[in-house]
Amino acid sequence: MSRVIVNIDIVSDTICPWCFIGKRRLERAIRLFDQSADNRDVVNWQIRWHPFYLGPPEGPIVNKLQRYREKFGEERTAAIVPHMQQVGQVEGIRFSYGGVTGPTYLSHRLIDYVQQNEPASVVDAVIEKLFHRYFEAEGSIFTVDDLLEAIEGAGVKDAAQARSFMEAPEGRSQVDAEVARAQSQGVHGVPDITIGRFHVNGAQEPETLLHFLKRAATEATSRSEL
Numbered sequence: 001m002s003r004v005i006v007n008i009d010i011v012s013d014t015i016c017p018w019c020f021i022g023k024r025r026l027e028r029a030i031r032l033f034d035q036s037a038d039n040r041d042v043v044n045w046q047i048r049w050h051p052f053y054l055g056p057p058e059g060p061i062v063n064k065l066q067r068y069r070e071k072f073g074e075e076r077t078a079a080i081v082p083h084m085q086q087v088g089q090v091e092g093i094r095f096s097y098g099g100v101t102g103p104t105y106l107s108h109r110l111i112d113y114v115q116q117n118e119p120a121s122v123v124d125a126v127i128e129k130l131f132h133r134y135f136e137a138e139g140s141i142f143t144v145d146d147l148l149e150a151i152e153g154a155g156v157k158d159a160a161q162a163r164s165f166m167e168a169p170e171g172r173s174q175v176d177a178e179v180a181r182a183q184s185q186g187v188h189g190v191p192d193i194t195i196g197r198f199h200v201n202g203a204q205e206p207e208t209l210l211h212f213l214k215r216a217a218t219e220a221t222s223r224s225e226l
Helices: 017-035 062-074 074-090 105-117 120-136 144-150 159-167 171-183 206-224
Strands: 006-014 042-051 192-195 198-201
Touching: 006 017, 006 206, 017 042, 017 120, 017 206, 042 074, 042 105, 042 120, 042 171, 062 074, 074 144, 105 120, 105 144, 105 159, 105 171, 120 144, 144 159, 159 171, 192 206, 198 206
Parallel strands: 006 042
Antiparallel strands: 006 192, 192 198
16 A cells, blocks of 8 residues: 655745744654655655745844844843753754844745755755754854855755755745745744645644644545545
């Protein structure tokens, strides 16, 4: 019996800590689903990432904590940092708030390039490396050189072609259009996840995501039997 396909669309930003947490929780939910004897080798999960701007779409690269303090204030920032570190620890993420932050359209262009040209395993490796560099290694993901350095070892075959794609003059308007499309569909916070036809906003717990994975898989299986 061939596997049924279930599409998972994730609207995300590369500087969104809850998006990193949401990725890990979705992975846990998929493992829980696939570990069931009844579900093993039943579903092919096809994950597609879509862009969102959590911060300003353009502007300077600035100190990360400085941006947090400007956005949330000193007192709230002092509470956010340890809370996110505690939540991240549960998911195996070591959040660190040193380093810089800035516009993310180039990272979205890179993700788009990889999704067009590489298998799902490489796409996942690239997403993971971008999140790791920004959130755990205090690294920059805001220039083309930063991004190409970040994804070394992820399996991207042609770094020169990836560079050209990121540097293409039409790139910014294409990312802007995708972000605007997501906003027009009611996405105003990320992560925003659609599993089959089921919509889930926020980094929900694996058990919640598993519930929707099961529902989407059941629907896909029923359609395949018609």
